[in-house]
Amino acid sequence: MYFDDTSEEQKLFEDIQFKRRVQFVDDDNIIDIAVIPAPKFTEQLEATDQACQVNIQNELKSSAAQTRSKKHKEIQTENFDFDAENNSDLKRVRKIFDKRAQIVEDAILENLNTNAFQNYDVDWYGDDSGITNPFTLINKQFLKEEESQVVAVEWNSSGTTIFCGYGRFDHESVCTHKGSVATWNVDRLKMDPNKPDNLIETPCCVSSISTHPEHPAVVAVGLFNGEIHVYDTRQDDPLVATVTDKKEMHTDEITNVKWVKDPKANKKKFMLLSCSKDGRILIWNALPTKNQLKLVDGYVMLNDFLPKRNIRSLGVEMAVSSFSMNKIDKESFIAGCDSGGLFKCSFNGKNVKDLQKWEEAFPIDLKSPVEFAFDSLHGPIHSISYSPFHRNLILTCGTDSEIKLYSVLQSSCLMSFCPENGYLYSVEWSPSRPCVFACASHNGNILIYDLIEGGKDMCQITKASDSPIFALSFNQQRSEYLASGDRSGVVKIWKLSSNYTKTDSYEIKKLDEISEKPFDKS
Incomplete structure (x- = not known):
């Protein structure tokens, strides 16, 4: 420059x-x-802490990441080429297997055909025969106002919530009481056993309830005055459907309501079936958008179907007191009456002839569902239970104080059990053990029977209440839970031991033997 x-x-x-x-x-x-x-300048940098514009609400901490660093290194083992075809050791092993294969196959076939270990089952759970009571549920607020009884209990489809219906069975004439439906979720950590999660009051006593098979919050409720209500506990206004046409209503107490699959529909659709002491069995289509139960079909039970009927009373309706659907054949069901009549029925019934009074008084033509009549019982039938594991076996109980086991293929009972516990109000098969069932008695006992056992071990008696037990329900999702409801308004949840929940591989065959060969009365 x-x-x-x-x-x-x-x-x-x-x-x-x-x-x-x-x-x-x-x-x-x-x-x-x-x-x-170039001139040398020494710059002194100063770092100062300044406040950040972001307001940090939570304290942040640095932590080690879960990712691990990996390194690849060569190993000292060299690749080894294995020739399976030319390996002499493998050839010798194959010859040994070929010689022993036939011996092993013969032994396996012999084991399959032997009866040496037919009744043997490994007891993985040990000796556990106790029954505990983890929950006792009391609707104290409602019981102070109304001296109601627990007339029905049923678990919802998810198995977490118990629905309880409150009413009375001792009506002398018209019902003047209030009824209610209460729910408790037993899985809640802060569940209050003295206060239900939901409480729905009804205009009169509840006589029957049925939870929806797919919607855990939906329940159908039958009332003493013949009304049917469908409630959804998730809604602010829980009433989502009811019978709007008074001409279609039952004229007497609803004894059973049940969600059933529509046998005529191709897709999965549920209808509501109701039974009443007016002798009618009606099928409804629930329309929540219209707040309506639409009558679809109907049947009538007449004393014409009794095996030994009185001709002078021909054409009189019989009060339907109990009902049970076949778990396998969706078109057949069993109906029990206050007269003691027990009938196998079908939805493919024929129109009833010479019943002009029914046709004039009712909006639709009523059909006769009866296909087969069993031997009559001595008194009203309170409960019927179809076996979930066998298409031909049913249980009944009632005022004759006996539990009777029937096959739908013959009129007389296969077995009868006389527990000497007074009237029997409810009987139900176990959802997990094919040979186990439970029954509720007037003496406040829960009777659990195991058909695999014999003698005194067949029945275990549990003192559940000082009052008669009106309702009983197994949890279909968690078979170790059994709910009971008594006359004093108390609901108890029982936890069954593994003896009544673990399935025995021999049980289905035992049921086949029972259904094919009649047993002596015990």
Whole structure:
């Protein structure tokens, strides 16, 4: 770089210490060029903490990540080529297997055909025969206002919530009481056994309830005055459907309501079936959008179907007191009456002839569902239970104080049990053990029978209450839970031992033997 002597740059040049000077020589001139080193500035940086604009609500901490660093290293083992076809050891092993294979196959076939270990089952759970009571549920607020009884209990489809119906069975005439439906979720950590999660009051006593097979919060409720209500506990206004046409209503107490699959529909559709002491069995289509139960079909039970009927009373309706659907054949069911009549029925019934009074008084033509009549019982039939594991076996109980086991293929009972516990109000098969069933008695006992056992071990008696037990319900999702409801308004949840929940491989065959060969009365 070249500077003039009189320029300001020259003054700056004099103040700078040169490190070196370079001369460039061309053809005519010698040019001095001063190389000016760049000035060295030392900058002192100061870091100050400033407040962040983001307001951190929660304390942040750094933690180690879960990711691990990996390194690949060569191992000392060298690759080894294995020739399976030419390996002499493998050939010898194959020859040994070929010689022993036939011996092992013969032994397996012999084991399959032997009866040596037919009744033997490994007891993985040990000796556990106790029954405990983990929950006792009391609707104290409602019981103070109404001296109601627990007339029905049933678990919802998920098995977490118990639905309880409150009413009375001792009506002398018209019902003047209030009824209610209460629910408790037994899986809740802060469940209050003295206060239900939901409480729905009804205009009169509840006589029957049925939870929906797919919707855990939906329940159908039958009332003493013949009304049917469908409630959804998730809604602010829980009433979602009811019978709007009074001409279609039952004229007497609803004894059973049950959600059933529509046998005529191709897709999965549920209808509501109701039974009443007016002798009618009606099928309804629930229409929540219209807040309506639409009558679809109907049947009537007449004493014409009794095996030994009185001709002078021909054409009189029989009060339907109990009902049970076949778990396998969706078109057949069993109906029991207050007269003691027990009938195998079908939805493919024929229209009833010579019943002009029914046709005039009712909006639709009623059919006769009866296909087969069993031997009559001595008194009203309170409960019927179809076996979930066998299409031909049913249980009944009632005022004759006996539990009777029937096959739908013959009129007389196969077995009868006389527990001497007074009237029997409810009987139900276990959902997990094919040979186990439970029964509720007037003496406050829960009777659990095991058909695999014999003698005194067949029945275990548990004192559940000082009052008669009106209702009983197994949990279909968790078979170790059994709910009971008594006349004093108390609901108890029982936990069954593994003896009544673990399935025995021999049980289905035992049921086949019972259904094919009649047993002596015990």
